[in-house]
Amino acid sequence: MSATSDGQVRGGLTGGLIMGGLLLGxxxxxxxxxxAAVLVVDALPGVGELRTDGGLARLVNLVWAYPxxxxxxxxxxxxxxxxxxxxRSRVTVLAVETTIMVASLTAIMFVVFFVDLAGALLATAIALVLYWPFVRFLERGVRKDEEEQAREVVDASVS
Structure with missing residues (x-):
């Protein structure tokens, strides 16, 4: 980034490449x-038969699968x-949300990677178990941010 004669900062190509790299990363x-789920299920004999067309380039599909x-x-x-x-009850809401997520991930796994539905279902279960700690970590950070914002609002209203 460089400053112009009137003091404004303009972005350069380097900044755009860095931001794009961070997003892709x-x-x-x-x-x-x-x-990990695809590789684990692929290693299981008789369950996780992968589609072979496309070779290892098929793993690139995971880049769009996560979004x-x-x-x-x-x-x-x-x-x-x-x-x-x-x-609706909390249990009903949780069941519906979980069903939507499992169905979506299974569809992605089945269409892109696996020949059999059993392999896609197992890979979905493994992926969801592996995502669980990540989601818990993110939720903990959100709670801290919400608590800090609530304290700031209370402090601002007191002053």
């Missing part, structure tokens, strides 16, 4: 549980909020 890092899973999560969250607004 975040998507790749978030795809690691999916990659696809994110979109499915947004849909599941929206449906869950709609059900909560209609007075």
């Amino acid at each position: 975040a998507v790749l890092a978030a795809s690691l549980p999916l990659i 696809g899973l994110f979109v499915a999560g947004m849909v599941a969250s929206g449906v869950g909020k709609g059900l909560k607004g209609r007075g």
